[in-house]
Structure formats: C-alpha cells, structure tokens
Amino acid sequence: MEEVIVAENLVKTFGSFRAVDGISFRVRRGECFGILGPNGAGKTSTIRMLYGFSPKDGGRLDVFGRDIEREPRQIKSRIGVCQQENTLDPDLTVQQNLEVFARYFDIPRAQARQRAEQLLHFIGLEPRRQAKIPTLSGGMLRRLMLARALINNPEILILDEPTTGLDPQSRHQVWLRLEELKSLGMSILLTTHYMDEAARLCDRLLILDQGRILVEGAPLDLIRQHVGREVIEIATPEEELRRFVRDQQLPHEDLGHRLIVYGGDGEGLYHRLTTDYCRQGCTLRMATLEDVFLRLTGRELRE
C-alpha cells in the first residue's frame, strides 16, 4: 500500500517548549487518518508542518515520497487544507472565494468557474453564491472552507477540526461529504475533538498528548485493547460496591460520584452488580472511543 505521508520523529519547538515531541506515523493512500488529542496536544502544530506552513525542528517528513521543505510547491499543489480557524476572504463573495483561490493554483478561469460550480453544488451553497462571507452561518462557513480546500482536486485532504462548533445537522452534512470523498479514493487526514466523528470516519487514528503519541490503531482495535467490549457505569456508588470492584481487581475508574468499570465479561458482571449491589443507577453500554480517550489522557482539564 502506497504511503502518502511519512512522518518520522517529527519535532516542533516554540522556544524551549516542545509542542510536537518526536512523533512518527504513516498515512496510506485512500485512507482516513485521524489525529486526536486534548487542547494543546500539538495537532495543529503537526498539521501546519504537513502542509508546509511551519518548518519542522527535527525528524523527517515526506509527502508523496518527497521532502515537504525541499519541494513545497509541487506538494502543496496536490493537497487541500481546511485550517482550524476560518480563513475565508471576507472581501469576496462565496463564489469569488472559490474562483480567486483557484487562481493561486493556476487553474484556468473557465475550469475554475466550472469547478466552483460543482463545489457549490457539493456543499449545497448554490443559492448563496453571491453572499458576502460575514452573512454566512457557522455551518456554511465550514462547508465553504471544505469546498475551498477541494478546489485543486487534491489527492490528500487535510482538515483541522472540520466540524467544531457545528450543529448536529451540519456535522452530518460534513460527514456525508467526507465519506463521499473517501469513496472516491481521496486520502484524508483530520483532527477532531469528537470521538463519534473519529470512530465513524477514521480507518486509523492516533491519540496525541503533550506532543507525544499515546496510541495508534483502528478505532475498534483501540477500544478492544484499552477498554474492552462493554462498560458499566454506576452513578453514586456505595462503599460496598467500591470494595467489591477493588477486591475483584476489575479495571475501573473512580470519579467520586461515579464509578466506571471497564472490560469484564459484560452481561455476567452487570447482572451480578445489579442484583447484589445496586438496584438503580447502573448502566451497561458499549465501550466507545471516548472511553479510550479519557482513560489514556486523563480527566483533568488541559491548558
């Protein structure tokens, strides 16, 4: 399988602070790869190096098998970037935003117009083509950012938190579009804070914390490995129950007012807990990526 991005021991420092502290990963052609991590983990710093915005401070970074710092232009012409903040041009209309951006890629005018038309249709913004940017809603802005990133028909699409701040409808809209692009063979690299988004879209992902990789793998594998199949959550657990969990050496997390028991054999344990210890406030549910994330990165606030 061809690898479109190869990062080895990648480092980014700001003064003496190591925002990205020697990470290695590979993205294969046609896959959707996710970078997850709490605020300040180093996701945006990593992405900025990937698209040639920030110079790296160590390690190796190849895109399409070429060094991004040696051949930034050739590489940039083949990738599309949707940055974390909206960088749409407020002096221009929706349609002009796409057409002017096309010029930066040397796309001829007629072709740019046609491409802009297709993309406006793709993101459902045709009726707003003449609208000024400040009049658009957050969801529209994000969709337009996505469309603009696609103007050059990129082989890799890089998305930094594509759905942050969107309502559920808009998020689903974006997911559908991304799934469509993936089915067309586009490689996608995205960061997100939404675990359901990562679980749904990503073939593989890594979790970053304080500039280092904690784990990497397919979402389901990560869940199985680090949490198990199911999770039991107990609201306001009693001391008796706590003791039982400790004595049985069940992997768990005690949040005070809430006890989370991982792994176990699911049904059997749940049955035992509900009959012997708690009549109510005890739920059995499927383990999710969020459990993995919180288990690995802890529950304290970052930054």
Added chain:
Amino acid sequence: MKSPPIAVIRRTSRIWQRNWTVYRQTWKISFVPPLLEPLFYLLAFGVGLSALVGEVSYRGEALSYVAFIAPALVAINIMNNAFFENTYASFVRMYYQKTFDAILATPLSLTEIILGEIVWGATKSVIGTAIMLVVISAFGLIAYPHGLLLLPVALLGGLAFGAIAMLFTSVVPNIETFNLPVFLFVTPMFLFSGTFFPVDTLPVWFRSLALFLPLTHLVRLTRDLAYGRLDLSLLWAVGYLLLFCAIVTPLAIGRMRRRLIR
C-alpha cells in the same frame, strides 16, 4: 529551490489580481479621494495662500504658488496611496482576515504574497496619479509629453513607500501602532520634503536631513517632470528610490517571515 523569475512574477500577480478583484467592486468610492483631494489643496493653498505667498523661486525659475505645489500634491498622493494600502489595509488582510495564512496553504510563497501586496500598493499610487493628472492638467499645470512620465514615477515611488509600509506592518503589534510611523515618518515628510516650500529655504543641517527622506526625491521627480525639465540630475532621485526599494523590500519580507511563519 529556485523558480524561474517568470513563474515568480506570475504567482505574484495572483495576489495583485485578488486585490484588483476587490478594488473593482468599490472603485467608485476609491476614485473620489484622488479626484477631490487635489481640488481642495489647489483651492486652499493655491488660491488662498498664493495671495500671501506670491511667487516661489524654484531652481532659478519664478513660479506661481499653485504651479509650485501642484506636482508636490502628486508626490504626496503617491506616498499616501502606497503607504496606507500597505499599512492599514495589508494589516487587516494579514492580521484580522488571515488572508495570508489561507494563501500559504497554496503553492504561493510568503515572498510572492508580500511582493504582490507591495506591487498592489504601487498600483493604487499609479491609479491615484492618473486621476490627479487629469484634474491638475485641467488647470494647465502639467507640461506634456513629459508629464506622462509621472505614471512610471508613481510606480517607482509607490514601490518604495509600499516597501517601507510593509516593513512597518511586519513589526507593529497592533493596528493602532501605525499612528507612530504616520506621525514620525509620513507627516514630517509631508511638510519638509520640499512640498510646500523649497528645501533650499531650510537651514543647511535640516536640508541634508531632508535629503534622506524618500519623499524629497519623489517631489523632485514629479516637479521637474511636471515642468517638462528632463535632465540627468533626475537620475540621482531615481537611483535613490531604486536603492531604497532594493534595501527595504528584502527587509520587509524577512521581518514578515519572522512574524508569520511559526
């Protein structure tokens, strides 16, 4: 990795085109200041002041005060157009609109973005000059065909003031800070570069100071060309402005790189 110059020019022109696209939407408003400004000045200084001032002696020639200041107004307009475009307007694009950040994800480089901005600032100087020429010519104050050379001079002056403006843009912490270069750089030049009175009337030490100011040289060019005097001494002024561009432009690009590339 080196690119052929033609490719750099093409990519630089993309930035210029972006600004042109925006300008075309508001051109009616942009046309007003260069149309009215010379009229106001000619009225106030020319008609109002000239009664007091009478004639001015410039390089051995007696001129009416209106004829004396009209070419200086062109030079000031060249300075202002490029300077304000590449300070306030470029800062808004860079800082608030994140336009440069967006473009840096495309094949364009930071150098090309900054060059494109400066050339755009100079373009506004040229447009402003063209409009002013029409107005001032109506008063019969420009000698042709030499007067047409004011257009390339506007380009050169625009590049010089655009470059220095870009240098300020690369270092100011916020938009309010532009007050500083405006009051310490632009305003003194506006007053003391041989604009409203000849530099020769200044004390010697002040005169040598004025010779360091780019506007002094630009005024020299616009004035002599407006009067139809074309002699080799003008090459000094052209040389000064070229040198100014050659030194300040790379500085501006370098500082901008330090500011934007993290």
